[in-house]
Amino acid sequence: MPAETNTARLGQRPGALDLKGTAPGASARHLEVTQYCTFRLHDIVIGIDVCKVQEVLKHDRMTPVPLSPPEVVGLINLRGQIVTAVDLRPQLGLPATGELTASVVVRAGDETVSLLVQEVGDVVEPSPLDFEPVPAAVPARVRDVVTGTFKLEGVLLLVLDPDRVAARLDPSNVSMRSNRNVA
Amino acid sequence: MSVNERDGSLDEVVREFLIESSENLDQLDRDLVSLERDPTSRELLGSIFRAVHTIKGTTGFLGFPRLEQVAHRAENLLSKLRDGALQLDSARTTALLEVIDTIRALLAHIEANGNDENGRDHTELLAKLTALQEPQATGPERKGPGLSAEPELKAAQGPKAKRAPAGAEKEPMSVPGPPAPGPGHAVPADQHNTPTANLGSSSVPAAERTVRVDVDLLDTLMRQVGELVLARNQLISHAGELADGGRTLQRLSLIVSELQEDVMKTRMQPVEQLWAKLPRVVRDLATQFSKEVTLALEGGETELDRSVLEAVKGPFTHLVRNAIDHGIETPAQRLAAGKPKAGRLSLSAFHQGGQVILEMSDDGAGVDAQRVGAKAVQAGLVSAEQLAKMSPREVLDLVFEPGISTAEQVSNVSGRGVGMDVVRTNIERIGGTVDLSSTPGAGTTVRVKIPLTLAIIPALLIACRGSSYAVPQAAVQELVRLEGRALASQVERVDGALVYRLRGRLLPLLCLDEVLGYAPVPFNERESLDIVVVLADGVPFGVVVDAVEGTQEIVVKPLARHLKGVPAYAGATILGDGSVALILDVAGIAGPAGVTQGRAGAAQDGGGLTEASAQSEALLILRVDDRRLAVPLGQVARLEELDARQVEHAGTRRAVQYRGDLLPLAWAAEVLGLASGPLDGRLPVVVCTDGAKSVGLVADEILDVVDEVVHMSEVGAAPGVLGTAVLQGFATDLLDLPVAAQYAGVPFRRALDLASGTAVGAEEEVGANAR
Numbered sequence: 001m002p003a004e005t006n007t008a009r010l011g012q013r014p015g016a017l018d019l020k021g022t023a024p025g026a027s028a029r030h031l032e033v034t035q036y037c038t039f040r041l042h043d044i045v046i047g048i049d050v051c052k053v054q055e056v057l058k059h060d061r062m063t064p065v066p067l068s069p070p071e072v073v074g075l076i077n078l079r080g081q082i083v084t085a086v087d088l089r090p091q092l093g094l095p096a097t098g099e100l101t102a103s104v105v106v107r108a109g110d111e112t113v114s115l116l117v118q119e120v121g122d123v124v125e126p127s128p129l130d131f132e133p134v135p136a137a138v139p140a141r142v143r144d145v146v147t148g149t150f151k152l153e154g155v156l157l158l159v160l161d162p163d164r165v166a167a168r169l170d171p172s173n174v175s176m177r178s179n180r181n182v183a
Numbered sequence: 184m185s186v187n188e189r190d191g192s193l194d195e196v197v198r199e200f201l202i203e204s205s206e207n208l209d210q211l212d213r214d215l216v217s218l219e220r221d222p223t224s225r226e227l228l229g230s231i232f233r234a235v236h237t238i239k240g241t242t243g244f245l246g247f248p249r250l251e252q253v254a255h256r257a258e259n260l261l262s263k264l265r266d267g268a269l270q271l272d273s274a275r276t277t278a279l280l281e282v283i284d285t286i287r288a289l290l291a292h293i294e295a296n297g298n299d300e301n302g303r304d305h306t307e308l309l310a311k312l313t314a315l316q317e318p319q320a321t322g323p324e325r326k327g328p329g330l331s332a333e334p335e336l337k338a339a340q341g342p343k344a345k346r347a348p349a350g351a352e353k354e355p356m357s358v359p360g361p362p363a364p365g366p367g368h369a370v371p372a373d374q375h376n377t378p379t380a381n382l383g384s385s386s387v388p389a390a391e392r393t394v395r396v397d398v399d400l401l402d403t404l405m406r407q408v409g410e411l412v413l414a415r416n417q418l419i420s421h422a423g424e425l426a427d428g429g430r431t432l433q434r435l436s437l438i439v440s441e442l443q444e445d446v447m448k449t450r451m452q453p454v455e456q457l458w459a460k461l462p463r464v465v466r467d468l469a470t471q472f473s474k475e476v477t478l479a480l481e482g483g484e485t486e487l488d489r490s491v492l493e494a495v496k497g498p499f500t501h502l503v504r505n506a507i508d509h510g511i512e513t514p515a516q517r518l519a520a521g522k523p524k525a526g527r528l529s530l531s532a533f534h535q536g537g538q539v540i541l542e543m544s545d546d547g548a549g550v551d552a553q554r555v556g557a558k559a560v561q562a563g564l565v566s567a568e569q570l571a572k573m574s575p576r577e578v579l580d581l582v583f584e585p586g587i588s589t590a591e592q593v594s595n596v597s598g599r600g601v602g603m604d605v606v607r608t609n610i611e612r613i614g615g616t617v618d619l620s621s622t623p624g625a626g627t628t629v630r631v632k633i634p635l636t637l638a639i640i641p642a643l644l645i646a647c648r649g650s651s652y653a654v655p656q657a658a659v660q661e662l663v664r665l666e667g668r669a670l671a672s673q674v675e676r677v678d679g680a681l682v683y684r685l686r687g688r689l690l691p692l693l694c695l696d697e698v699l700g701y702a703p704v705p706f707n708e709r710e711s712l713d714i715v716v717v718l719a720d721g722v723p724f725g726v727v728v729d730a731v732e733g734t735q736e737i738v739v740k741p742l743a744r745h746l747k748g749v750p751a752y753a754g755a756t757i758l759g760d761g762s763v764a765l766i767l768d769v770a771g772i773a774g775p776a777g778v779t780q781g782r783a784g785a786a787q788d789g790g791g792l793t794e795a796s797a798q799s800e801a802l803l804i805l806r807v808d809d810r811r812l813a814v815p816l817g818q819v820a821r822l823e824e825l826d827a828r829q830v831e832h833a834g835t836r837r838a839v840q841y842r843g844d845l846l847p848l849a850w851a852a853e854v855l856g857l858a859s860g861p862l863d864g865r866l867p868v869v870v871c872t873d874g875a876k877s878v879g880l881v882a883d884e885i886l887d888v889v890d891e892v893v894h895m896s897e898v899g900a901a902p903g904v905l906g907t908a909v910l911q912g913f914a915t916d917l918l919d920l921p922v923a924a925q926y927a928g929v930p931f932r933r934a935l936d937l938a939s940g941t942a943v944g945a946e947e948e949v950g951a952n953a954r
Binding site: 061062063064065066067068069072074075076077079080082083084111113166169 | 406409410413650699700701740742743744745746749751752755757761762763764765
């Protein structure tokens with residue numbers, strides 16, 4: 001019942017700890033490398049900087065929020081903190097089908113947001129050499145939240161910036177589902 | 184230049200100085216205003232002198248030359264006043280108050296920038312202070328500077344307006360104020376924070392028993408205790424599985440409750456904090472408008488959660504301004520009206536039934552309901568026909584509408600027609616109500632009812648489409664459940680809008696599912712209807728919900744920024760089972776649906792209907808021994824069943840503790856001259872109200888509610904019984920409620936007759952919360 005039991009703290013991964021435990025300036029070589037948690041939504045693989053990921057939970061029950069922007073799926077109780085769960089698929093131009101199995105809790109700006117995903121992958125440490133800017137062919141709304149890409153074996157990793165996701169949710173940027181809200 | 188600039192931040196010594204000085208300045212404000220009334224008080228002069236002297240001494244030590252200069256010059260003047268070489272007059276008081284404002288501005292600058300170079304020129308003030316040290320300023324030329332003080336005060340309005348940033352600094356508890364730079368953002372708790380320090384002005388020894396605590400820390404504690412309470416509640420549901428029968432859990436539960444109470448107390452602050460600012464405000468305004476005002480403050484020790492106190496500061500300052508600007512007349516007008524020359528403005532604060540009442544009354548000209556009405560018609564808020572049908576109370580309520588001002592002249596303080604609506608919006612935002620009553624020529628009273636705390640509020644839980652929602656109890660008037668025939672006959676459609684006839688008045692209905700964007704369930708598919716009658720902007724309306732789940736104390740949590748744009752929600756909370764529930768904002772639901780805008784229309788329709796149904800009475804039928812007794816439903820607030828063991832004796836009277844208050848009881852049997860039964864088992868109690876007064880009427884059984892045309896016969900008339908009527912085919916006594924209330928020692932007002940009694944009662948009940 002409580003969400004804690006499903007919690008998998010990413011920080012416990014030895015790799016993650018090594019990197020984060022490194023004192024600033026200890027090794028210039030290490031600082032270039034960023035670790036990413038990877039997730040899948042349909043056929044898109046998304047990576048989020050591990051520093052910004054607080055935890056990954058099993059997708060549990062949540063309270064729907066009528067009249068909210070379509071991206072807001074509901075509210076979850078994260079150890080007493082009320083966190084908004086967001087479905088990224090409309091933003092990424094993906095169909096809203098398929099089961100959302102996991103909730104990636106990220107810190108975005110001064111708020112905590114849960115991003116719902118279909119599958120959780122590994123933590124990867126791509127070589128900075130493989131980094132490429134977002135291709136121009138990608139739709140603008142995807143480029144709004146994606147800062148770049150990494151070419152991995154057989155897949156393209158889209159680097160998602162949680163801060164930008166949160167900014168997109170700001171009421172001033174979002175057209176509300178119901179015109180009642182305008183009144 | 185100073186040590187602080189080098190680190191680019193404030194060091195401990197300076198921060199300590201700022202905190203201490205701002206407290207001293209608040210005290211100075213009060214002392215100076217009292218001193219003006221009692222210019223010879225050596226005690227006050229001594230205290231003022233010491234405060235300024237301390238500031239001067241410390242500034243010199245810390246290296247703030249401009250601040251030191253101002254304080255030094257003021258000290259010189261004060262020392263002469265203290266030694267009796269000079270007399271305090273209006274000009275000197277004004278100059279000294281200006282000194283305080285200047286020091287405040289400089290302190291704010293120091294807090295923000297670490298130095299006192301705020302770019303303002305103080306030479307004029309310094310020159311004035313020097314000039315006022317000359318004895319002749321009080322001599323034959325006394326009138327001269329006295330009069331010239333007026334324009335000076337006006338000139339001082341400029342810097343005063345800019346004083347705003349200093350406000351945050353002088354009110355150390357104000358968290359949402361302008362972000363103070365410097366590390367830690369250590370906004371200190373005021374000394375008044377703990378009850379032990381509640382000694383008002385002379386609280387020097389109390390300082391030793393108090394500790395300054397960061398407000399953020401208190402908020403964190405409060406949040407954590409809230410979580411603890413929720414976790415405890417979850418644990419209680421598993422109590423049966425525990426080996427020792429839950430004894431440990433019971434103990435834990437008790438400790439958690441006490442902890443919660445104590446942590447709440449740490450957030451409490453006396454209303455004195457609000458009151459303390461007023462003498463200065465009143466003095467400035469009275470001088471500005473050439474009026475004389477005596478200020479009476481009462482109940483400063485009443486405690487409120489600091490967030491609530493913070494929220495009412497603005498509205499109250501506005502109300503005071505209003506009262507002085509166009510409530511209280513000029514001395515000449517007052518004398519002509521046969522009133523004392525000086526107007527009286529009194530403010531009081533007290534607890535009542537789990538809420539705090541803040542009341543402000545003046546003995547000014549009062550609000551002219553006719554003029555308000557005329558202005559409302561002029562502004563297009565209501566039509567002349569609607570106005571004609573409105574009750575005097577409803578007309579007075581129009582002052583809270585945007586765009587209404589009865590001030591003939593627009594001043595820089597009031598009269599622009601914005602303000603009272605903002606006052607009401609701000610008060611309602613924190614779950615409070617504002618009510619205005621006025622007698623033309625005799626004065627105005629504004630009564631503000633606010634919850635004790637915002638952090639934990641009682642709420643009604645309702646269900647809509649499988650989700651629970653919380654409605655703050657403060658907004659809930661009553662619950663109505665309609666079934667079968669009543670559903671078909673009492674819910675009507677007027678112009679596509681649903682209305683329900685509640686005791687002769689038309690109540691607009693909103694279906695929550697529809698408001699929340701779900702497809703509504705057609706009415707003919709509903710077997711029953713649960714209606715939550717709520718009050719928003721003073722307008723009652725019904726919210727149709729899927730189910731009523733019960734009441735619960737909830738911890739209010741703010742919504743994430745991206746959901747703040749949705750007006751339907753006031754926040755969210757975590758329920759006992761760990762799930763999240765949204766808190767509905769009643770005004771936010773009403774707004775888009777146009778309920779509050781349609782108030783005049785509804786009142787008009789309701790008016791017509793009340794007339795038509797005036798003959799039909801809604802009555803509650805009780806059984807007392809073998810007799811049937813009817814009580815006007817309009818004066819019935821609630822039906823309860825209480826444990827006889829809860830009854831407590833106070834002298835010859837009996838009462839029960841009910842909703843945080845003592846509810847006096849009257850036995851219906853005794854009113855009818857019968858012997859009351861034994862005091863055991865469950866007691867059916869009818870809670871009757873008249874305004875804010877309540878009485879519990881104990882019956883043997885609550886039988887039914889009828890809505891029938893009453894043909895009363897005087898046959899059964901006796902003390903306590905108005906007469907007898909045939910209801911549902913049985914002879915039924917009609918209770919004389921004021922007489923029955925006498926049995927409990929509570930004075931109820933007498934309605935003219937039974938027919939109008941219901942109409943008055945219904946209005947009363949709705950008004951009860953607003954009053």
